[in-house]
Amino acid sequence: MGRYGPPGSEINMSKTDIWNMPMPSKPSWGVRGIFRARESAIPHICYSIGDGRKIELWKFPWHPAGVLSSVISRHSTDLSLSSLSLLAQIHHVQRWNPILSIPSLKKAKDLLAKGIFNNSNKNIPIWKPEANGSFTLESAWDSIRVKNPKPPWYSLVWFRVNTPKEAIVVWKSLQNRLPTRDRLPFHVNDKTCPLCSASLESLNHLFFSCGCSAWIWRSLLWRAGWRRKPFRTLSEEGSWIRDKFKGNGQLSTVITKGFQAAIYQIWKERNHRIFENKSTHKTQILKRILGDICFKINQLTTCRDSPHARAIEAAKHFEYKFSDMVRTVQFCSWAKPQKDEVKINSDASLESHCASIGGLIRDDLGMSLAMFILIWKISMSWS
Known part of the structure; x- marks a missing residue:
């Protein structure tokens, strides 16, 4: 007997199993969550049957096809077994009840024989989404989540050397969900950009129309071999990166990581100036971004060689080495x-x-x- 809330929310595990247990009269929030998860888990559960005791034949999710009462009518099998019958009444440790040898029960036996049985006395649960039958949170999440197609900005947020805290800021910026000053209530008087103090702060101004942020982004592009002005909107900048730099090559990784680090460091500097009244020169911000790029690139196990990669290395714009050698990994x-x-x-x-x-x-x-x-x-x- 266990209590997980107020009186009336007791759960008695000694008399029944979790799959057939009725909802308590006054369930707590946690208990209600368990019972809701039970309905989602039943289609992904089956059992390797040993002695069949404590396994209800019709209501327990022991069969790979699911709960038998939902697969076949109990009355159509001619087994003459009640709804509370246990599996041990017809199967016990690899032995079938002789009654199933009757020709009229062949259909029922063929269905039941599709179950999974073992030679022990144990009834072992099997998690069907995993090949080895073991439960994992990853497979559970994949089995219940709705799988939608990847959004166009996916590669700008999640890639092999992304930094989670930076990825969250980039994700919010690409969704136009950063709390820039143009989105603040009307009673806020000062809505100018804290980086340039010349224009209204908005998402597209901050990335990268502002004089300070534009200089930082142009400097990054120049170090990667591109000389151009930033686009007028952040979405256009992201589209250009997606179209120009596809795959997991060195240049693609450098530009994508630089885009992520630039947005994060500029947003961080903006917050420091507003909330802490501290400012950092744009050259130092650029140095942080370059350090972030180099640190992440050097974490790669493999760095493929390419003419453009060697050109970047020769110009000493990024302080890391490209090599066609695989780094030694010690276990x-x-x-x-x-x-x-x-x-x-x-x-x-x-x-x-x-x-x-x-x-x-x-x-x-x-x-x-x-x-x-x-x-x-x-x-x-x-x-």
Whole structure:
């Protein structure tokens, strides 16, 4: 017996199963959610039958075809079994009830034989969306969600080196859902752009008609080999990127990541100027965007070579190397310490401008007890 809310919301699990359990008289919000999810899960559940006990023949979702009462009429099978009959009455550990050998019951036996049975005494649930029968949240979500075609802006928001917090800002901007000043209530007096202080702040002005943001975006395009002025609207800019840079090539990744990082950093700078009264020069904003691009590009396992990629590298516009080599990936395993002992694992890195070391202390059960990280800024020259 379990209680998940006020009196009247008790659930007695000892007398019935979750699939046939009636809704409590006064269910809590959580209990109502469980019962709603039950209806969605039934089509994706079946069982590998062992002893068949506690499995109701007609109402339990044990058969791959679904609940039998919804597949075939109980009276059409000539089994003479009540609606509360258990599966064990006709099948028990790989043995059928001799009554099913009667020729008139052949149709019923053929249907029942399509079930999944095992040699043990256990009735094992099977999650049908997964090949191995194990439940996963991913397969559950895919089985119940409505799958719509991808919107045209999908590739500008979700790609292999996107940053989630930046992706959310870009997604909102492409939907025209950012709270720019032109969308604020009428009683707000100052609606000028905080970056240029010359025009009304709107989405299309901020990206990239404003003098500050236009300079940043032109500088990014120039470093990628394109010299042009920004389009008048953000949607036009996004359409140009989608049409010009398709696929997962280096230049496409650089431009798409630059577009995402530029929108995020410009929006971040706008908020800093409004809410914190702090400003950063546009050259520093550009430097942050370039650093973001380089950091993400260097996370790629493979960097394919191309003439345009080598041209960017030769001009030193982006500080990363293109290579047709696959980076070496090391897989490490952790060995537990002896009982009542702890183990410390550490790693360190060294570059020309900084050094760092970190460590993790765990007990014999693998539980984390403490961790540390130290970073030093250094000045080093190589002879």
